[in-house]
Amino acid sequence: MARQTRMRTKTQDGATEVLVLVSHPMETGQRVDPKTKEKIPAHFIQKLSFTLNGKEVAVVDLGVAVSKDPLVGVKLKGAKAGDKVKVTWSDNKGESNNAEATV
């Protein structure tokens, strides 16, 4: 099952803020399962990239220090109403998903 990826944009003072919320456990690999006493394997988003009308505008490298269900935001300049913003993420286990929104 693809993980939920939600997106929202807000234009204010000439800049467009793009917010992405991903449902992801963001396991560090350091936590221990209290029942089995074994380490929970690391599972985190490594790369998150934003495209504006198909052109890459921002890439975010995430790591284990980012919280569970992360909310990532970037501010874009020069995005016009009707432009399409797309975000794609991939994690260390090869899972990925994307979301699209219109400014």
Place this chain on the structure above:
Amino acid sequence: MKKIMMLLAILGLAGAISTPAVASPAEDLKQFRDYFKKKFPTVKFDDYANGLYALPGFEEYRAQWDAYNEFPPYELGLGNGKKLWDTPFKNGKTFASCFKNGGKNIAQNYPYWDDKTQKVRTAEMDLMDCAKNNGAEPSFLKADLSKDLKARVELAELTAHFYSLSKGQRISIDLSKPGAVKAYEEGKKTWWARRGQLNFACANCHVDLAGKNFGGGQPLSAALGHTTAWPAQRLDWGRIETIHFRYMTCNGQVRAKPLKHGAEAYTNLQLYETYMSSGLPLTAPAMRN
């Protein structure tokens, strides 16, 4: 002798006066509202549905809360709940088939008194029964909801979606049946009874101390409007939870032994609290501190 008789008569009279007449729920409600009106004269009635963020002195919490609400984290959980709600059972029906009006705009009447079972019914109970009657086996049917976090959150997310279908509807609880009033009185007793090592009643914090910051970083909400936001997502939980779990954690915070999820005392308490918030719009699900 005459004197003693007089004294006894006076005592008897005084006793008769000081015996409190049992107030009807409507009188309780008026008293409850008036109390908060007097305590926070600047807060508008509808704003109590926003919980502690409406209270004076909590402007910074309010600013944070507004920022959260731009893209609330509970949307993920709510999405899970919606999916469960929309997924048909094996017989082709969905959760919507168990409710009047497809589940829309009815949550303001929950919890309600059921004459058949002689018990207060919460939305959670109805959703569970709906799944059971349709032969579905979601995890929350068999699990111990007090302990099984995953199953409880699944139920909370489903309930949150159910409540979100009635967003903005004003709470109106039917207490016309004698059984309902009895359950209400039980809930009232729970609300005002002291418990735990700290010896606090619900009312101590959420009536007397409402609007104060307790022990630093623990803003105390006003009891008026308590139930409007539930199931809610709290910042320190990071997930949508049921109101009964909130009651359990509240009990734990005053060092009392929490009851079981779904305990009758909790449903009665929920009935009392919800009735006390009558007339306020539902805002569930919402973010809470």
